[in-house]
Amino acid sequence: MSNTAFSVLGLFDSSQQLMEAIPSVKAKVSARLNAYTPYPVHGIGKALGLRKSPVGGMVFVMGLIGALSAMAFELWTAGIDYPLVTAGKPYLSWQSFVPIMFEVTVLFACFTSGLGMLFLLNRLPFFRHPMLRSKSMPFVTRDKFALAVEAEGQALDVDAAAAALRAAGAQMIEVVEQPAPLAPVSPNFLMRVFSVIGISCLVAGCLTYWGVKLFPVTIPMVHMLDQPRLDPQQENSYFGDGFGMRMPVAGTVARIPLPYAVKSQNDASALGNPLPRTESVLKQGRQAYDTVCAVCHGLLANGEPSLTSAYGAKPANLVAEKIRNYSDGMIHFVIMNGKNAMPSYASDLTQDERWAVVHYLRALQRALNAKDTDIPKESRK
Amino acid sequence: MNERHATTTLSAGTAVGLAGVLATGFVAGWERFWINWIFWFLFVLTIGLGCLFIVALEHVVSARWSVPLRRVPERLSSLAILMAPALLLALLSLPVLYPWTRPEAHADPVIAGKAGWLNVPFFAARAVACVGLWAISYRILVSGSVRQDQERNPRFNVRVRRFAPVFLVIFGITITVVAFDWISSLEPAWYSDVFGVYIFAGTFLAGLAASTLAVLYLMAKGKLPGVQADHVYNLGGFLFAFTVFWAYIGFAQYLLMWYANMPEEVFWYKERLQGGWGLLVLALAVFHFFVPFLVLIPRIAKSEPKRLARIAVVVLLAHWLDLYWMVFPVLGQGPVFGWPELSFALFFIPGSLLWFRHMMSRGAAMPVGDPILREGLEFRL
Numbered sequence: 001m002s003n004t005a006f007s008v009l010g011l012f013d014s015s016q017q018l019m020e021a022i023p024s025v026k027a028k029v030s031a032r033l034n035a036y037t038p039y040p041v042h043g044i045g046k047a048l049g050l051r052k053s054p055v056g057g058m059v060f061v062m063g064l065i066g067a068l069s070a071m072a073f074e075l076w077t078a079g080i081d082y083p084l085v086t087a088g089k090p091y092l093s094w095q096s097f098v099p100i101m102f103e104v105t106v107l108f109a110c111f112t113s114g115l116g117m118l119f120l121l122n123r124l125p126f127f128r129h130p131m132l133r134s135k136s137m138p139f140v141t142r143d144k145f146a147l148a149v150e151a152e153g154q155a156l157d158v159d160a161a162a163a164a165l166r167a168a169g170a171q172m173i174e175v176v177e178q179p180a181p182l183a184p185v186s187p188n189f190l191m192r193v194f195s196v197i198g199i200s201c202l203v204a205g206c207l208t209y210w211g212v213k214l215f216p217v218t219i220p221m222v223h224m225l226d227q228p229r230l231d232p233q234q235e236n237s238y239f240g241d242g243f244g245m246r247m248p249v250a251g252t253v254a255r256i257p258l259p260y261a262v263k264s265q266n267d268a269s270a271l272g273n274p275l276p277r278t279e280s281v282l283k284q285g286r287q288a289y290d291t292v293c294a295v296c297h298g299l300l301a302n303g304e305p306s307l308t309s310a311y312g313a314k315p316a317n318l319v320a321e322k323i324r325n326y327s328d329g330m331i332h333f334v335i336m337n338g339k340n341a342m343p344s345y346a347s348d349l350t351q352d353e354r355w356a357v358v359h360y361l362r363a364l365q366r367a368l369n370a371k372d373t374d375i376p377k378e379s380r381k
Numbered sequence: 382m383n384e385r386h387a388t389t390t391l392s393a394g395t396a397v398g399l400a401g402v403l404a405t406g407f408v409a410g411w412e413r414f415w416i417n418w419i420f421w422f423l424f425v426l427t428i429g430l431g432c433l434f435i436v437a438l439e440h441v442v443s444a445r446w447s448v449p450l451r452r453v454p455e456r457l458s459s460l461a462i463l464m465a466p467a468l469l470l471a472l473l474s475l476p477v478l479y480p481w482t483r484p485e486a487h488a489d490p491v492i493a494g495k496a497g498w499l500n501v502p503f504f505a506a507r508a509v510a511c512v513g514l515w516a517i518s519y520r521i522l523v524s525g526s527v528r529q530d531q532e533r534n535p536r537f538n539v540r541v542r543r544f545a546p547v548f549l550v551i552f553g554i555t556i557t558v559v560a561f562d563w564i565s566s567l568e569p570a571w572y573s574d575v576f577g578v579y580i581f582a583g584t585f586l587a588g589l590a591a592s593t594l595a596v597l598y599l600m601a602k603g604k605l606p607g608v609q610a611d612h613v614y615n616l617g618g619f620l621f622a623f624t625v626f627w628a629y630i631g632f633a634q635y636l637l638m639w640y641a642n643m644p645e646e647v648f649w650y651k652e653r654l655q656g657g658w659g660l661l662v663l664a665l666a667v668f669h670f671f672v673p674f675l676v677l678i679p680r681i682a683k684s685e686p687k688r689l690a691r692i693a694v695v696v697l698l699a700h701w702l703d704l705y706w707m708v709f710p711v712l713g714q715g716p717v718f719g720w721p722e723l724s725f726a727l728f729f730i731p732g733s734l735l736w737f738r739h740m741m742s743r744g745a746a747m748p749v750g751d752p753i754l755r756e757g758l759e760f761r762l
Contacts, residue, residue, distance in 0.1 A: 087642075
């Protein structure tokens with residue numbers, strides 16, 4: 001009995017001899033048989049009594065899971081989480097789910113068959129297979145056929161196996177030893193591996209950072225920017241005066257937005273807020289503020305947005321005393337004309353929205369500078 | 382059942398069927414008669430053409446495994462020749478069934494636009510040309526092979542290998558013509574470019590199923606000595622692959638039309654999804670795809686005679702259902718299956734079986750004169 005043998009190999013000259021040897025060896029030895037041949041031999045799996053491969057079952061189950069998970073994902077996204085009308089079809093159009101279900105099924109099935117075969121069933125990565133050190137392997141890859149009695153982790157009766165193989169006509173017998181277990185990995189080696197990984201990450205990170213910082217931002221695609229259209233102020237030969245933009249017909253009266261006749265800050269201060277301070281106006285102001293203003297001034301208007309400003313200027317703190325002392329008309333004037341680094345937002349907000357923003361800003365200013373008297377009497381302690 | 386008994390039964394069936402067929406015309410009306418006529422000749426014709434395609438495919442790719450089985454699709458392909466007179470006779474159905482033959486239909490600009498293709502002289506010329514091309518192809522592919530049984534002339538293999546690719550082109554064009562002319566033009570306003578491919582998928586599948594059934598029957602009778610489960614496995618594999626192909630093409634056609642929602646395309650589906658026809662679509666999905674697909678997944682199912690034979694029957698019935706679902710809705714009512722349909726079935730099915738038995742009895746059941754027959758018999762998976 002040997003505890004170190006991995007298998008006992010017997011070499012044969014032809015596939016026919018190998019096939020004939022299998023039943024006679026099988027009769028004498030109870031251990032599992034395996035064969036190594038230079039090319040596939042028909043019917044050898046059945047003769048050896050190899051187990052049916054579980055790959056088929058695995059692939060089927062994973063394919064099914066792929067189909068069902070694709071369907072569940074599409075049902076959830078298209079029907080529950082973000083229902084969106086596409087091409088006038090109902091939200092839950094099973095027809096449009098099918099191609100994706102099909103692809104995901106194929107994806108899951110392929111990965112399962114490939115990776116499952118390599119990693120689950122063949123136990124890769126596996127660097128020291130005992131057969132790699134067998135002296136018979138070079139012959140097997142040329143013109144010999146090997147029959148192996150395998151230990152399968154148990155003690156193997158080497159002599160009995162060798163005798164059975166020889167009796168079946170094997171010309172050469174080799175006992176393949178179990179390789180010595182791998183030496184444990186040294187701390188030194190681990191240190192080196194982790195240092196290399198760490199340094200690589202650092203270098204890659206720095207390069208990316210400097211790459212993005214130093215190189216000017218280039219527009220990768222200009223499809224929609226480069227259109228055959230007339231931009232404002234562009235020249236145009238179609239009209240006699242050479243202008244692309246046209247003047248309104250004489251006598252045209254602007255209706256919306258109403259004309260804004262204010263020319264200077266002093267004029268502006270005199271303007272009052274035309275909107276009443278109602279809940280719906282405040283709601284409108286809040287929505288407009290959160291959409292347009294909050295990016296720079298912050299949701300609380302304190303000049304501390306979640307996004308740090310990309311260019312040096314710091315957005316104004318709108319709840320500070322200076323702005324609190326502005327008149328409504330002055331705040332409106334700033335929205336219309338901009339101030340310092342801030343551009344005009346006249347085209348982003350309608351007239352009503354601008355005045356609603358002023359109301360909402362007043363509410364924010366009040367909320368962040370609340371006095372004791374603002375709390376209802378009953379709640380005060 | 383012995384041979385003579387079977388022949389008597391089949392002949393009796395055909396005779397009763399013939400009486401029913403004639404009665405259909407006089408009692409149930411000529412529209413019912415002609416719709417049944419074109420439906421049944423198409424069913425048998427597609428089986429025959431599918432088999433001729435299988436024969437040509439073997440020569441094109443120089444397949445070895447199918448050589449011992451080749452005589453079966455060769456003999457079955459004579460059904461296409463048998464159906465040639467039926468096809469030419471069906472030209473009489475043009476004024477009854479095909480709306481584009483009526484002058485008032487050309488008020489519709491869509492149909493008027495197709496007048497260059499859909500006119501009686503050109504239609505008849507195409508029908509005659511198709512029949513002629515099939516007859517020539519049959520003479521070269523099949524009659525030559527049968528003659529080789531006696532002559533043992535290996536030059537046949539060279540000649541047929543040169544012709545087979547030409548036949549694939551002929552087949553591709555003629556099967557599309559059959560699809561467009563005999564099925565699609567029943568509703569002349571309809572557009573579908575992929576329809577020819579769809580009919581091809583069904584045709585090939587029907588040919589395969591019929592060949593598989595016949596091979597299994599002859600094997601059970603001991604007429605194909607030396608043919609192993611390995612040969613049959615390939616037929617099962619083909620059957621498996623092309624159920625998926627059929628479903629893929631069928632669904633692709635539907636999906637695109639469903640998405641685009643163009644009136645000249647969707648009306649065809651609308652007619653075929655309403656009322657009882659919707660149930661037929663469900664049956665098609667189940668029996669033309671899911672049942673054969675799921676049953677044929679395990680390896681054993683592709684070579685185990687009983688299971689494979691059952692699935693071949695299912696596929697043939699599904700092909701029958703597929704054609705029925707395409708052709709019969711033009712009657713403008715729900716699915717019908719009365720005594721006229723039954724008598725047509727009685728006439729065409731036992732008639733085709735009689736013809737096949739007669740053809741098989743005219744020579745060897747294997748291409749015994751083919752020099753690569755031995756190689757084919759030695760095929761193992």
